Amino acid sequence: MSLGQRVSSDHQLARLLQIGVVLEEVVESRAAHHLESLPADEREAIDDEVRALLAEAAEESAEHRERLETLVDDLDAETVAYEEINALVDAQYGPPEDTDGVLYDQLCNEETAYKFYDDLIEAIEASDAAFAIDRDRLLETLYDIREEEREGVEEVTEIMERRA
Amino acid sequence: MNTADQYLKAIYLAQRIDDGPASTGTLADLLEVSPASVNEMIGKLEERGLVEHEKYKGASLTDEGLERAHDALQTYCIIERFLANVLEVEEFREEAHALEAVIDDTVADRLDTIIDRPEECPDCFDPEADCCKYLEASTRAD
Numbered sequence: 606m607s608l609g610q611r612v613s614s615d616h617q618l619a620r621l622l623q624i625g626v627v628l629e630e631v632v633e634s635r636a637a638h639h640l641e642s643l644p645a646d647e648r649e650a651i652d653d654e655v656r657a658l659l660a661e662a663a664e665e666s667a668e669h670r671e672r673l674e675t676l677v678d679d680l681d682a683e684t685v686a687y688e689e690i691n692a693l694v695d696a697q698y699g700p701p702e703d704t705d706g707v708l709y710d711q712l713c714n715e716e717t718a719y720k721f722y723d724d725l726i727e728a729i730e731a732s733d734a735a736f737a738i739d740r741d742r743l744l745e746t747l748y749d750i751r752e753e754e755r756e757g758v759e760e761v762t763e764i765m766e767r768r769a
Numbered sequence: 770m771n772t773a774d775q776y777l778k779a780i781y782l783a784q785r786i787d788d789g790p791a792s793t794g795t796l797a798d799l800l801e802v803s804p805a806s807v808n809e810m811i812g813k814l815e816e817r818g819l820v821e822h823e824k825y826k827g828a829s830l831t832d833e834g835l836e837r838a839h840d841a842l843q844t845y846c847i848i849e850r851f852l853a854n855v856l857e858v859e860e861f862r863e864e865a866h867a868l869e870a871v872i873d874d875t876v877a878d879r880l881d882t883i884i885d886r887p888e889e890c891p892d893c894f895d896p897e898a899d900c901c902k903y904l905e906a907s908t909r910a911d
Contacts, residue, residue, distance in 0.1 A: 610870040617867055623856060624872070624880070631879060685855060693855065693883035717879045721872075728871045 610724070611731040618736055618743075619682035621725055622673050628721060629670040630690035632714040635698075636663045637691075639707045642700035651704055654764060662711060662757065669718075669750050676746060679738045708765050715757035722751035770869045774841040776800065776810050777819060780828050781838035782896040790827030842891035844877040845869055846901055851880045853906045861906060862899050 612618050636659045640648065674684050701707050726747050729740075736743065770778075779799045783791030796807045811828050814820040819834035830838055848869055852861040887893055887903050895902040 612871070617864075620852075620856070620858075620864060620868065621871060624851075624868075624876075627851075627855065627883075628876070628879060631883060635882070690855075690883060697882055697885065713875075713879070717875045721876045724871055724873055724876075 610728050612725070612728045613732055613734050615680050615737050616682075618729070619677055619680040621728075622677045622680070623682065623684055625721060625725070626670050626673045626677065626684045627690055628718055629666040629673070630685070630687050631694060632718065633663045633666040633670070633687070634691045634694040635710060635714065636660075636666075638694060638698050639701060639710065642698070643703070643707070647703050651707070655704060655708065658711065658760065658764060659707070662714070665753060665757070669753070672746055672750065676738055676743060681737070705765075705768070708761060708768075712758065712761045712765065715754055715761055719751060719754035719758055722747055722754060726751060770841055770844055770872065770874065772810070772870075773814065773817075773819075774837060774844075775869065776807075776814060777830065777834055777838040778841040778845060780814075780820060780830055781835065781842060782894075783827075784829060786896050787827065790823060790829045792827040796828070839891060840874065842894055844872070844874045846886065846891050846894060847877040847881045847884065848872055849900050850884045850886060850904060853900075853904060854884060855880075859906065 612621065640651070640656075640659060643651070670687075677684050701710055726744065729744060729747070776796075779796055780791045783795040783799060787795055793804045793807045793811075796811075797804045800807065811820060811822050814828075814834065815822050819831055819837065820828050821831055822828045845865060849861050849865045852858040852864050852868075858864050887901070890901065893902050894900070
């Protein structure tokens with residue numbers, strides 16, 4: 606059991622980045638599922654603001670995923686295809702009841718992603734291991750993504766507060 | 770998962786292995802740390818009301834400690850299942866141990882949305898096998 610919160614090898618780093626890719630895929634897939642799953646009247650009631658938020662979240666996740674995949678490639682590891690994760694989301698999916706449920710799920714997505722990148726950055730910074738990819742490039746990428754997740758949390762929170 | 774939760778989970782499993790209070794030796798083996806480190810942490814957990822310690826017998830979880838240990842083991846089960854069934858990692862036990870300190874329970878909750886886990890989780894965790902007794906690992910090499 607590893608009690609220390611640090612990343613000590615390329616293998617472990619690749620695995621954590623793979624998990625990041627899957628988390629982004631889950632966000633993307635759930636955002637798409639939400640719009641499809643709502644009852645017709647609820648779907649029509651979704652205003653442009655929420656629709657734009659979900660579209661932007663899916664687009665941002667796809668971009669984060671690509672940036673992480675580039676890092677994983679350089680570590681000589683593979684990622685799970687989006688279609689596979691989409692199928693898994695599909696198999697276990699429980700649709701939210703209404704727009705508030707959609708927003709709440711989106712908030713969980715953004716908060717979880719922020720927490721994941723924050724912990725990962727901390728674990729990389731706590732380690733003096735040399736990785737096969739440039740440490741500065743790795744951390745810069747993760748700082749950027751974490752910042753966007755933080756902005757995402759703020760954005761969803763603002764919309765939720767306005768609607769309350 | 771923080772260090773305290775990793776200890777609580779280990780105490781829960783050690784109590785099942787020892788069929789009684791968790792001995793320092795069993796905990797040191799499970800956590801791969803020294804007996805002195807175990808004793809120090811047990812003292813801290815006792816101060817927080819999560820563990821009761823009886824000299825020469827060992828540590829037992831309080832109700833509050835048991836609840837947290839359950840949550841921690843559930844998080845751990847999610848990580849193992851995710852590694853075994855989604856990423857198809859053969860050495861999922863070793864990797865789960867290496868990753869659990871970096872994976873927060875909120876992250877595990879999200880991963881849980883794409884895995885299939887029995888309702889009785891984490892009671893079906895087999896401490897000897899170090900995984901859920903129902904877990905069918907993927908056969909494809911990672």
